[in-house]
Amino acid sequence: MTSxxxxxxxxxxxxxxxxxxxxYPGDGINGVFxxxxxxxxxxxxxxxxxxxxxxxxxxxxxxxxxxxxxCIATSGPGASHLLTGLYDARMDHQPVLAIVGQQARAALGGxxxxxxxxxxxxxxxxxxxxxxxxxxxxxxxxxxRAVRTAIGERRVTAxxxxxxxxxxPYHEPPKAHxxxxxxxxYSRPRVVPFEQDLQRAAExxxxxxxxxxxxxxxxxxxxxxxIAVAETLGAGVAKALLxxxxxxxxxxxxxxxxxxxGTEPSYQLMSExxxxxxxxxxxxxxxxxxxxGQARGVQIDLQPDMLSLRYPMEVNLxxxxxxxxxxLLPLLEHKTERRWRDKVEAWRAHxxxxxxxxxxxxxxxxxxxxVVHELSPRLPxxxxxxxxxxxxxxxxxxxxxIRQGMQCxxxxxxxxxxxxxxxxxxxxxxxxxxxxxxxxxxGAMQMNNLAELITVAKYWRLWENPQWIxxxxxxxxxxxxxxxQRVIEGDPKFEASQAIPDVPYHLFAISIGLQxxxxxxxxxxxxxxxRALAADRPVLIEFKTDPDVPPLPPHIKLEQAKNxxxxxxxxxxxxxxxxVQTARQVLGSVLPGKK
Numbered sequence: 001m002t003s004x005x006x007x008x009x010x011x012x013x014x015x016x017x018x019x020x021x022x023x024y025p026g027d028g029i030n031g032v033f034x035x036x037x038x039x040x041x042x043x044x045x046x047x048x049x050x051x052x053x054x055x056x057x058x059x060x061x062x063x064x065x066x067x068x069x070x071c072i073a074t075s076g077p078g079a080s081h082l083l084t085g086l087y088d089a090r091m092d093h094q095p096v097l098a099i100v101g102q103q104a105r106a107a108l109g110g111x112x113x114x115x116x117x118x119x120x121x122x123x124x125x126x127x128x129x130x131x132x133x134x135x136x137x138x139x140x141x142x143x144x145r146a147v148r149t150a151i152g153e154r155r156v157t158a159x160x161x162x163x164x165x166x167x168x169p170y171h172e173p174p175k176a177h178x179x180x181x182x183x184x185x186y187s188r189p190r191v192v193p194f195e196q197d198l199q200r201a202a203e204x205x206x207x208x209x210x211x212x213x214x215x216x217x218x219x220x221x222x223x224x225x226x227i228a229v230a231e232t233l234g235a236g237v238a239k240a241l242l243x244x245x246x247x248x249x250x251x252x253x254x255x256x257x258x259x260x261x262g263t264e265p266s267y268q269l270m271s272e273x274x275x276x277x278x279x280x281x282x283x284x285x286x287x288x289x290x291x292x293g294q295a296r297g298v299q300i301d302l303q304p305d306m307l308s309l310r311y312p313m314e315v316n317l318x319x320x321x322x323x324x325x326x327x328l329l330p331l332l333e334h335k336t337e338r339r340w341r342d343k344v345e346a347w348r349a350h351x352x353x354x355x356x357x358x359x360x361x362x363x364x365x366x367x368x369x370x371v372v373h374e375l376s377p378r379l380p381x382x383x384x385x386x387x388x389x390x391x392x393x394x395x396x397x398x399x400x401x402i403r404q405g406m407q408c409x410x411x412x413x414x415x416x417x418x419x420x421x422x423x424x425x426x427x428x429x430x431x432x433x434x435x436x437x438x439x440x441x442x443g444a445m446q447m448n449n450l451a452e453l454i455t456v457a458k459y460w461r462l463w464e465n466p467q468w469i470x471x472x473x474x475x476x477x478x479x480x481x482x483x484x485q486r487v488i489e490g491d492p493k494f495e496a497s498q499a500i501p502d503v504p505y506h507l508f509a510i511s512i513g514l515q516x517x518x519x520x521x522x523x524x525x526x527x528x529x530x531r532a533l534a535a536d537r538p539v540l541i542e543f544k545t546d547p548d549v550p551p552l553p554p555h556i557k558l559e560q561a562k563n564x565x566x567x568x569x570x571x572x573x574x575x576x577x578x579x580v581q582t583a584r585q586v587l588g589s590v591l592p593g594k595k
């Protein structure tokens with residue numbers, strides 16, 4: 001049988017190592033779907049409920065495997081729906097390839113149905129490489145270059161295939177002028193700075209008496225090296241949100257997350273350090289880093305354009321985190337002076353007590369911090385945890401204690417709502433034997449994640465281990481933005497924009513064959529987690545949480561306090577509950593026994 005362009009594309013993807021594609025069908029891409037069918041399972045197709053979710057899944061696949069993530073969609077709205085998920089991959093430097101259909105070549109330029117200028121539309125999100133094929137012979141080098149660019153540069157790329165082209169017989173490019181003859185294969189290089197640059201970095205770090213390390217997603221494969229460097233330098237380690245799994249939280253000198261969602265010891269670490277080592281992080285908020293001129297800086301990153309961007313570094317090292325740290329370690333002097341490390345560990349020990357008091361403070365009906373506080377010690381080894389954006393990300397950042405071997409992620413640079421459930425689905429397909437937990441706000445569930453539970457219901461029987469849990473924080477409020485209105489803008493909660501309907505999420509889960517659990521008493525939280533972890537199928541736990549529990553930043557500025565007071569004076573609709581819960585959270589951390 002004659003091989004079509006679609007058949008060639010599927011086989012070439014297989015040769016590149018692609019074994020899974022996320023997407024949604026449509027007539028603009030039917031030629032490729034026909035080829036996927038004829039390939040008889042060589043590449044698994046995962047049908048999402050929406051193309052945006054498919055792109056999130058491709059991004060998460062890249063995050064949780066280190067492999068190329070691939071998503072596919074039809075022309076017109078199918079292609080445009082991919083954009084948010086693709087921007088998530090782009091902002092977090094993930095290798096993702098989008099394959100999209102287009103109307104027939106003869107119709108292009110004719111204002112045809114579902115004809116969009118896809119080259120222009122994808123030019124930003126897939127600016128590293130986006131091309132539209134016009135002949136069968138062109139497809140080979142377009143695909144090869146798109147894949148190699150995506151994995152080599154950790155970027156988003158896109159290929160656009162007119163629908164009539166997909167069904168044409170495939171021909172290899174002739175040996176003639178004006179043709180391109182590409183090949184497959186990519187081996188990641190060993191990227192390490194020159195010896196003299198490593199020596200300069202070592203001189204800065206050796207001279208420091210109070211060293212702080214900040215790690216991000218670029219250090220996820222360098223856990224052993226980060227721990228060795230921190231022990232040698234007597235440093236404290238703070239974590240950007242995407243780097244939460246770099247080092248385990250059971251190490252007493254790990255101060256946890258940094259930033260608005262961060263911890264007090266991370267804020268103190270950055271406020272008092274005299275030397276900063278930043279590894280694989282694009283953490284954006286300069287106000288949580290040392291004051292300019294306070295600390296000497298060394299930064300390690302694979303991408304030169306991320307160096308010295310957040311803080312003026314003295315030494316900038318282009319290199320892979322693990323390889324660079326391995327080369328740097330022999331040049332570092334072991335610090336025997338313990339005063340700085342003791343101070344960092346004391347901050348962390350005090351914070352642990354504060355965090356527990358905040359989590360156990362009474363709320364009406366459930367303190368959302370306690371939901372994650374009770375989950376942490378019950379998580380199975382090697383679990384994967386995803387979080388959505390919103391107030392649940394605060395509790396993910398602070399209350400979830402990561403152990404070595406676990407993975408976790410969320411939409412970082414884009415901070416998009418709606419990523420947690422598709423992330424968790426992709427994680428389960430990538431690692432079907434591991435337990436997966438998604439932490440999701442009710443806003444994200446209503447926006448698009450509720451429908452993706454249908455995807456779970458469709459596929460869960462294929463998973464080696466059925467442990468897949470979606471925890472919904474139901475507070476009938478777009479809570480993170482509500483608190484931003486109060487603290488940043490000084491405005492009371494705007495009910496018209498912030499209040500959302502109360503939906504029985506657990507009943508929806510039951511209606512599609514999953515297990516549903518509803519929890520509205522704090523004493524039932526632990527039992528709910530244990531029931532979910534012992535279930536024989538995926539579970540949705542709906543926690544009825546209190547929207548008035550404040551996601552306190554690690555340091556409250558005078559302007560924030562004034563704005564908060566102003567919002568209450570203007571007549572916040574939840575004023576009474578907000579005052580009570582804020583008092584409990586603040587006083588509970590400084591007064592013994594206050595709850």
